[in-house]
Amino acid sequence: MDPVIIVGAGPVGLTLALSLARQEVPSVVLDEGPGKDEPRPARTVVLREDTADLMARLTGLDVEQAGTRWAGWRSLRRKQVMREVTFDDAAEPAPLHIAQHVLTGALREALAGERLAKVAVDSRVDTIEQEPSGVTAHTRGPKGTWWRGSYLAGCDGPRSTVRKLQDIRFPGRTAVERHAVAALRAELPWDGQALLHRMPPWRKSGPSAGEVTGRPLPDGVWRLDWLLPPGKDLVTPELLLARIRETLSGWTGGSTPSYELLDTGVHTVHHRLARRWRSGRVFLAGDAAHLLGVLGTQGLDEGLRDADNLAWKLALAWHHGPHEALLDSYQAERRGAVSARLRAADQVLPLLRGGGGLRAYVPGASRGHDALLADGHLGRGALGGPTAYAASPLAPRHLEGEVPVDTAPGAPIADVRVTAEDGSVVRLRDRLGRGALLVVLVAPGTGVWDRKHWVTAGVMPRLAAAVAALPHPAELLVAESYPGAAAHTVLLARPDGHLVAALGGVRPADLYSAAEAALGGPARAESGAGAR
Incomplete structure (x- = not known):
């Protein structure tokens, strides 16, 4: 079989290549650039718990050292504190804030050691041709050539050449929000806490009063974002320096403290969604497929989930x-x-950016607005909460033995401690991304016994036989407990960590049906499949 062609060497494309390599699938990454990334401290990303774990798992990067876990979150309106959150890893893990070039560098370094992945620099795609058995891409430039692949993934950003060559529309809204951005090293009163300050008292009232967000990075560096008024007014260096000085002096309650300006920029948020994400053997992912990012939501976070979802299916x-x-x-x-x-x-957006009206005077409205904004920044609710595929075509139907647990079907599994088949005790998320289904038996008390004493006792032999009979390789794990699950509950999870079903006891027929559904239903022989 030919390798998977990945167009684009940003975080999403590199993540997809690494994820495929972990599942023994070769790939070639076509990078139109020189293979290096310019350090830009003002270009950062916020990763939720699942995507931060994905990066750590793929790269071996110590994300706690490379980025910053926020100690808390604070929302202010004028001079009043509206909302405070202190993060607790057990109850609510903190988001991870990391410079994008650090993340991309770690992905590139990990990919360099992969025997199944190749990066071709200075390779810009200009032609894509499909046939039933594969796809061919042509690159121009000094090393222009034809590349033959089994599938092709367009991870080549907002101006995606792949999307245009496939004639896929990309409708949406332009410049939904604009932010002036600065990365600087300074001492601020909120050590390790991120904050959102709406209508700060040093700004005049009205639509230009805006808001400023401060997010900490390692080594005393902060990223500050100022929401700009609608329009296309230029953000001059003088204007940006004035914003920095008034913000720092306003927060410290005196004259402007000393600071070191490291980087600046203007971040414009667009909202777009590709009409199709698949065209035969060609797929879109990341910014090539979608643009979002208002109200603290994170487009790259979603792009990494695209790669994680696509990788096991392509594999x-x-x-x-x-x-x-x-x-x-x-x-x-x-x-x-x-x-x-x-x-x-x-x-x-109309509620939060509408500019006053009667709603601004409704009691409690401001607190409600701050709660909505916190959802986007902190990864909660409809704006930023964990992705659940409740209506997925891969969801099983009519399982007689299905029981409820705290994780809804289609949602990401909880990261509990489990005992693996070799007797080691690991985090459940450490077993993701290997291409296998995961079957977890909830068996209280097993943790105090050596595995050899319980692996042949009770329901284990029957469950092991049921797992061996599944239509796809699966790993059998045992957990002391799982949120909301009774003893002897059996959980089935996909390779990307989304729960397929929870069953009350060992039910081989239900387990098989759920696994078959998670794989897209009964497999059928198809012409031109090129199976190995």
Whole structure:
């Protein structure tokens, strides 16, 4: 089988290549640049718990050292503190704030050691041709050539050449928000806390009063974002320096403290969604498929979830031949999730940016607005909460033995401690991304016994036989407990960590049906599949 062609060497494309390599699928990454990334301290990303774990798992990066976990979150309006959140890893893990070039560098370094992945620099795609058995891409430039692949993923950003060559529309809204951005080193009163300050008292009232966000980075560096008024007014260096000085002096309550300015920029947020995310053997991911980012939501966070979702499905198709229902589910799940984010933002924006009116005087309105903004920044609710594929075409139907647990079907599994088949105790998320289904038995008390004493006792032999009979390789794990699950509950999770079903006890028929559904239904022989 030919490798998967990945167009674009940003975080999403590199993540997809690494994820495929972990599942024994070769890929070639076509990078139109020189293979290096310019350090830009003002260009940062906020990763939620699941995507931060994905980066750590793929790169081996110590994300706690490379980025900053916020100690808390504070919302202010004028001089009043409206909302404070202190993060607790058990109850609510803190978001991870990291410079994008640090993240991309770690991905590139990890990919350099992969025997199944190759990066071709100075390679800009200008032609894509498809046939039933594969796809061919041509690159221009000094090393222009033809590349043959089994599938092609367009991870080449907002101006995606892949999307244009496939004649896929990219409708949406331009310049939904604009922010002036600065990265600087300074001592601020909120050590390790991120904050959102709406209508700061040193700014005049009205639509230009705006808001400023401060997010800490390692080594005393902060990223500050100022919401700009609608329009296309230039952000001059003088204007930006004035914003920095008045903000720092306003926060410290005196004259402007000393600071070191490291980087500046203007960040314009667009909202767009590609009509199709799949065209035959060609797929779109990341900014090539969607643009979002108002109210603290994070586009790259969603792009990494695209790569995680697509990787295991391409891997299964590469190893066993294309299963159209499984490949189609990528668009259904990921486009549906991002579309819901965009709809939520569109509904909230008029309320938060409408500029007054009677709603501004309704008691409690300001606190409600701050709660909505916190949802986007902190990864909660419709604006930023964990992605659940409740209506997925891969969801099983009519399982007699299904029981409720605290994780809804289609949502990401909780990261509990589990005992693996080799007897080691690991985090459940450490077993993701290997291409196998995960079967977890909830068995209180097993932690105090050596594995050899309970692996052949009770329900384990029957469960092991049921797992061995599944239509796809699966790993059997044992957990002392799982949120909301009774003893002997059996959980089935996909390779990307989304719960397929929770069953009350060992039910081989239900387990098989759930696994078959998660793989897109019964496999059918298809012409031109190129199965290995």
